[in-house]
Amino acid sequence: MKTTLSLTVNGINRDDVVPDNMLLVDYLREKAGLTGTKIGCDGGECGACTVLINDRPRHACLTLAATCQNAKVETVDGLSRDGRLTAIQRGFHEKLGAQCGFCTPGMIMASEALLRRNPDPSEADIRAALAANICRCTGYVKIIEAVQFAARELSA
Amino acid sequence: MEYLPEMRLYHPATVEEAIKLHAAAPSGRYLAGGSDLLVNIRRGIETPDNLVYLNGIAEMHAITDAPGQISIGAAVNLRDLAESNLLREHFSAVTQAAGDVAGPSHREYGTLGGNLCLDTRCVFYNQSEWWRAANNYCLKYRGDICHVAPGGKKCFAAFSGDVAPALLLFDAEVELAGPDGRRRIALAALYRNDGMDHLTLGKGEILVAVHVPKNPIPITTGYAKSRVRGSIDFPLAGVAVRMGLQDEKIADLRIGLTGVSPLPFLVRGLDKFIGRKPDDSCLEEMRDVVRGQAKAMKTTLTPPHYRRRVAGALAQKLAETIF
Numbered sequence: 001m002k003t004t005l006s007l008t009v010n011g012i013n014r015d016d017v018v019p020d021n022m023l024l025v026d027y028l029r030e031k032a033g034l035t036g037t038k039i040g041c042d043g044g045e046c047g048a049c050t051v052l053i054n055d056r057p058r059h060a061c062l063t064l065a066a067t068c069q070n071a072k073v074e075t076v077d078g079l080s081r082d083g084r085l086t087a088i089q090r091g092f093h094e095k096l097g098a099q100c101g102f103c104t105p106g107m108i109m110a111s112e113a114l115l116r117r118n119p120d121p122s123e124a125d126i127r128a129a130l131a132a133n134i135c136r137c138t139g140y141v142k143i144i145e146a147v148q149f150a151a152r153e154l155s156a
Numbered sequence: 157m158e159y160l161p162e163m164r165l166y167h168p169a170t171v172e173e174a175i176k177l178h179a180a181a182p183s184g185r186y187l188a189g190g191s192d193l194l195v196n197i198r199r200g201i202e203t204p205d206n207l208v209y210l211n212g213i214a215e216m217h218a219i220t221d222a223p224g225q226i227s228i229g230a231a232v233n234l235r236d237l238a239e240s241n242l243l244r245e246h247f248s249a250v251t252q253a254a255g256d257v258a259g260p261s262h263r264e265y266g267t268l269g270g271n272l273c274l275d276t277r278c279v280f281y282n283q284s285e286w287w288r289a290a291n292n293y294c295l296k297y298r299g300d301i302c303h304v305a306p307g308g309k310k311c312f313a314a315f316s317g318d319v320a321p322a323l324l325l326f327d328a329e330v331e332l333a334g335p336d337g338r339r340r341i342a343l344a345a346l347y348r349n350d351g352m353d354h355l356t357l358g359k360g361e362i363l364v365a366v367h368v369p370k371n372p373i374p375i376t377t378g379y380a381k382s383r384v385r386g387s388i389d390f391p392l393a394g395v396a397v398r399m400g401l402q403d404e405k406i407a408d409l410r411i412g413l414t415g416v417s418p419l420p421f422l423v424r425g426l427d428k429f430i431g432r433k434p435d436d437s438c439l440e441e442m443r444d445v446v447r448g449q450a451k452a453m454k455t456t457l458t459p460p461h462y463r464r465r466v467a468g469a470l471a472q473k474l475a476e477t478i479f
Contacts, residue, residue: 001164019166020207022398023194042284044194045388046295057261057358062194066165067209110261131387132259 005068009034010078018065025049025060028075034107036052036077040134047133050106057113071139073144076105079112085145087153088112090145097146099137107133111147160197165242171215171333174208178360179335181206184231186362188231189265191258192234192274200285201275201297216269216364219243224375225370227331230269230363235260236267237319246370247342249322249377249396258382259388267362272320272330272343275402276313276351277390277424278304278455296352304454311351312453313418316390320347320420322379325398328368334361343403349418354418358473375400375408378478380416382466392458393450393467405431406438411471416452423449423471439475441469 001020008014009032011101016031028034028051037060040048049061060075079086084120088111091097098104107130108142113122114129121129126147157460166182169173178184187193196202210216216231221242237243238255257263257271257423280294281305285327296311304312320343328343336358345367346356357363377398383389394415400408409430411423434440447468450466452460 003165019162021160022159026159044191044258044262047259047261056264058264059191059261062191062192063265064165064207065188065196066213066323069167127387129260131278133260136462 002138003069005066005069007071007073008047009073010075014042019131020064022064023052023061023117024073026061027065027071028060034075034077037075038102040102040106043136044124044132046103046106047110048103048106050109050133052113055113055116064146067113074112077106079108086112087150088115090153091114091146091148091150093141095142095146095149097138097143099135103133103135103137106124107135111150114147115154120151124149160194161203161205163197163204164206167208167212167462168208168210168230169212169214171227171477172214172360173211174210174362175333175335175360177206178208178362181208184208186210187232188267188270189262190192191237191262191266195277199223199283200288201281207366208352209269209270210362215351216238218365228268228366229366230272230365231266232268234266234268234319235257238263247322247326247377248369248425249325249379249398250319250368253322253379255392255395256379258390262388268319271317272323272346272366273355273357273363274315274317274348276311276354278301278311278313278351279457280304281313298448311355311418312454312455313351314415314452315347315354315417315419316394316415318379318381318391318394321394321414321465322396323366323368323424324412324422325396325410326368326371328366330363331360331365332361333364333368334358335388338364340367347421349417349419351360352417353423369477373400376478379475380470382463382470384456390474392456393452393470395446395464395467395473395474397432397471397478399475399478401434404433406434407431409442411446411452416450416467434475439472442475443472446471 038048040046167178185204187207214228219229244251295302379396381391381394396412398410414420448469452463
């Protein structure tokens, strides 16, 4: 069965007919062509698919697209405007927060959600907010520095 | 990566509508957050052809503060539960347990009802289809042997929800709605000691809300769990402790356990500690009582003897620190 889905993705209104069994991550990657969101595991364990739904971080691989009726969905693809990186993207760039880069879209979206709620997070706040995101390269130190960099940029 | 099988998704606006839709669907399941059900569907452990989505039901999202009790809708997500000041004031173990479920992104959509009705878990069960097929399946699904206790006819898959043992400390009741109307039962009566069929929910019944009586006098409670990944994981053992002192002696003591058997339960035989000073020897004795009843089986990669010991140690540590 199919559902007519109306939502905004990265600020753009969309109406799509989606199968009831379609996951949000497949909708974003295949219907909307936004391949920034990655599929890492099959059980909500890695966080690579993290997107924002109504400003809150959620796993796109454990969310049915048809349950996002009238939702505001944001992915890593929509952050930069006119080629200008956002503070959190600059942080990951400046502080070498990305190595292989596969976890980075999820890390960035989880960090973005944190900074919207708490523009001045402590290191413990950052660690807690990124607890559901796994990185196998960096050892997390550079990622935490990246978020701290972004927080400083935003407050400047 | 497996695509989900063909399914139909319904969006009811009321509990009654949800029950009707469920009754009309031959093999339907209720879906709330989906953080566990969708994983199980992807792994082929659950094969519903219809899903009835509960998050659109307004009644199930309310937290209501009445004079004698607080009612929490089953679709309240775990983050809201963990961050509720009202609940923290009265039931701190519950908010701690909710904040200890999985990781922050899971708590955004995982719900109270989902955590209470969480399917039991086992290292031989929560695997992909090919993994289970290569292992000849297991008693819980499609197989006829339990790999945890070969020869037995009982399933030992462990209940791994964090919130249930904390709610047990407060005599919580659950409100269920089904084709035959509504009923209210003690939370403890929602569970049975059978990993294959651990919930006493009738066919088509929904857990609508949890009602927790307020305690007339403030009591101190806490929750702690042991897990493989400290940042996000199911409990190897989870312990909720409620303790009250009078004249420096224990006047009130309850301990709830999860992750160590097919159901969450309150530890028995704690009366003997009432009236005693909570000194080292008393708390060590209490630790041993907890350890004796935490009969963890080989349902995780972590060996059972560790989970039994850690359950006792967590109870001791909580009792020492919640004051």
